[in-house]
Amino acid sequence: MQSILENIAKHVTLTPEEQELFLSKTETKQFKAKTILLSAGEVATCTYFVNSGILRSFNINDNIIEHVLHFACEGWWIGDMYSYISGKPGNLFIEVLEDSEVVIITKENQQQLYQEIPKLERFFRILAENSLVAHQERLMDNLSLTAEERFEKFCSKYPSLIQKIPQKHIASYIGVTPEFFSKMKARLLKK
Amino acid sequence: MQSILENIAKHVTLTPEEQELFLSKTETKQFKAKTILLSAGEVATCTYFVNSGILRSFNINDNIIEHVLHFACEGWWIGDMYSYISGKPGNLFIEVLEDSEVVIITKENQQQLYQEIPKLERFFRILAENSLVAHQERLMDNLSLTAEERFEKFCSKYPSLIQKIPQKHIASYIGVTPEFFSKMKARLLKK
DNA sequence: AAGAGTACTTAACCTAGATTAAGAAATTAT
């Protein structure tokens, strides 16, 4: 299990005191599968780091169709960045897919931490930049690759997820219906 | 015309000396339309801020099909973030669409500025976060909206661009072929 | 002003993926 301090240490070096301070501004909680941590229409006041388990963020279109924005497994961050930084109601849900342990940072605490440990500005800058790059790549993939190619990329990027989550979520992530995904999978198995 | 200092002032406050220092680490250049500032396969060593004019970033698929990632008009930043932060060759082109004036910051200078003016970590964090939110929204739009709806969103988001750039670039940005875009536009005009 | 390139349109035909519907398999709850 990768701790949040190890995650931070990938990009910036905190002193033991700073580490202590950081942890004191976080809260670690266990959640059962199917728990909804955030619903569309609410203002996101927290960011989440996954110690163990799996979360996903998604929105719901026309009150029917879900679209998965992001999966977060062990060692990943997740949240509704739009709502979090704007303070406005968002349109994302954040759901626990597997019993999980999650580190929670409130916006208020994060703002304080930025004052007290300026190095964290750098850390979260780097985090945002990396996430931006990942989203840019996914966007371009959606414009230029077939569903099959996107699925292959998904498999190599999230090999551990494939066995663990309902495949309808994977279909949603790569941008096809569950029915088409099923057909495509059958086609791939024949090869 | 919005200057780069005004752009920074939207999120952090620099002293006059810091402003001076910042500007000393930048270079402002004029470019003619059609100039390529960065090609796929090169390592991006700079980030660009548009004083006036229009730039775009795009990639080329199978050596044939272009996909526009981003347009940058007056007051916008543009670059190949992947290549810039990884130091590896990227797959984006950055092209000048209209005679433009561009502020250039090298990675080296940006790193120095982070040391000398830590507030800039915050500025670029906020910039990356905002950009991330925009990309997340565009990604979800591509998953859930029709081409027509994406075009409408494009129009309200970039009203000034529509008259200024070849419409094939708009087609590429919203993710359809120029032929389909033309057909769709004709259909919209009938309404 | 003529020519060359680039951008746009139109139309016929095609296909990846959506929709609808029904049944089968796997989970979950009791």
Add this chain to the structure above:
DNA sequence: ATAATTTCTTAATCTAGGTTAAGTACTCTT
């Protein structure tokens, strides 16, 4: 264990948007 719910599969039919191709209208050069 069994019922209830959720997930997955299969198949027929449909459609948004792609492809190909040809013609038209712009821009740029020179």
